[in-house]
Amino acid sequence: MTAIRNAFNGFVGRHGMGAAIFIGAAVFFWVIFLIVLPQLAMLDYSFRHNLPRADVGGPQDVYTIANYSYFLLGNDSTLQTTDLAVLGKTMLAAVFVTLIDIALCYPIAFILAHSATGVATRLMVIGLIVPFWVNEILRAFAFRVLFGATGVINGFGQSMGLWDVPIDFIRADVALYSGLTYAYILLMVFPIYNAVEALDRNQIEAARDMGASWWRVHWRVVLPVAKPGIASGATMVFMLTAGALAAPQILGGPSSLWFTQLIYQWFNQSANWQRGSAYAVILLVVCIGFVMLLMRVFKVNIGAIGR
Numbered sequence: 001m002t003a004i005r006n007a008f009n010g011f012v013g014r015h016g017m018g019a020a021i022f023i024g025a026a027v028f029f030w031v032i033f034l035i036v037l038p039q040l041a042m043l044d045y046s047f048r049h050n051l052p053r054a055d056v057g058g059p060q061d062v063y064t065i066a067n068y069s070y071f072l073l074g075n076d077s078t079l080q081t082t083d084l085a086v087l088g089k090t091m092l093a094a095v096f097v098t099l100i101d102i103a104l105c106y107p108i109a110f111i112l113a114h115s116a117t118g119v120a121t122r123l124m125v126i127g128l129i130v131p132f133w134v135n136e137i138l139r140a141f142a143f144r145v146l147f148g149a150t151g152v153i154n155g156f157g158q159s160m161g162l163w164d165v166p167i168d169f170i171r172a173d174v175a176l177y178s179g180l181t182y183a184y185i186l187l188m189v190f191p192i193y194n195a196v197e198a199l200d201r202n203q204i205e206a207a208r209d210m211g212a213s214w215w216r217v218h219w220r221v222v223l224p225v226a227k228p229g230i231a232s233g234a235t236m237v238f239m240l241t242a243g244a245l246a247a248p249q250i251l252g253g254p255s256s257l258w259f260t261q262l263i264y265q266w267f268n269q270s271a272n273w274q275r276g277s278a279y280a281v282i283l284l285v286v287c288i289g290f291v292m293l294l295m296r297v298f299k300v301n302i303g304a305i306g307r
Helices: 002-015 018-047 066-073 081-114 119-133 136-147 152-159 174-183 185-197 201-209 214-240 246-251 259-269 273-295 303-307
Strands: none
Touching: 018 119, 018 273, 066 273, 081 119, 081 174, 081 185, 081 214, 081 259, 081 273, 119 185, 136 152, 136 174, 152 201, 174 185, 174 201, 174 246, 185 214, 201 214, 214 273, 259 273
16 A cells, blocks of 8 residues: 555656546546456356346346356266367467467567667567557458468469468468467567666676677576566467457367357357356456466566566
8 A cells, every 4th residue: 555655646746636636537447347347247147047037136046156067067067078178279379379479579679679779660660560550350351361272372382382282271270370479469579678678788798798699698688687578468468369259250260269259159149148257257267377377487476567
């Protein structure tokens, strides 16, 4: 509470009481009415029976764990491996996309922070931001066109004689992973950039003067400073990838099923909001638990991610 009070007093001193009240009210409204209350309502739904409207609020409308037990045991009380496998595949895919984003964005962020200057920096930032002016759905369809059987990549490869028949990038999930990696790349670049920018350039030069190779400079000097930014970006990319729906629907192959698609089916196709809510809560809890575990393993706290 003392830290919050000091932060509030500092904000009031810089911007005035009016701005502080407005920001506080906006944040309160956002957190309570757009995050906490909807999540609590969904949690309540997840412990309810799927009843006809006339029976809602009646003697049959009681709390139950049937929706959660269905996820584990199905209707015949045997382990339901299908939904569990879909959840596991979704988590692994989210981890894979997050690792690709880290590998791509770390050098970009380092170049932006310590190599590019002036016009080069502005051009790199514009090149990163401008493509995201296009709607996410349109970008997903653009990737489908790019990776389709008659798309740009197959057309180029066949015209160059690299392969004779079109490669099914859609069925192989290459298009899906590429689209998800690109969709959240900004959420990885800028947190790492903010962390690396604080690094004193003299530390890098000193390490180089002492004979350290570039990979050792990054491992011992840059990465410890960049770790909070990497953790912050990885958290956002992982959570958004695991909860993605549009990209799996558009870019996923016939055998590719995302856990969010199961949730969508329960909500919209089966009209079973209670079971859909239970599946959504399961996804949320698993994602948060996984992120907290990784934070503990890599010794990164919430405060570091918040910076």
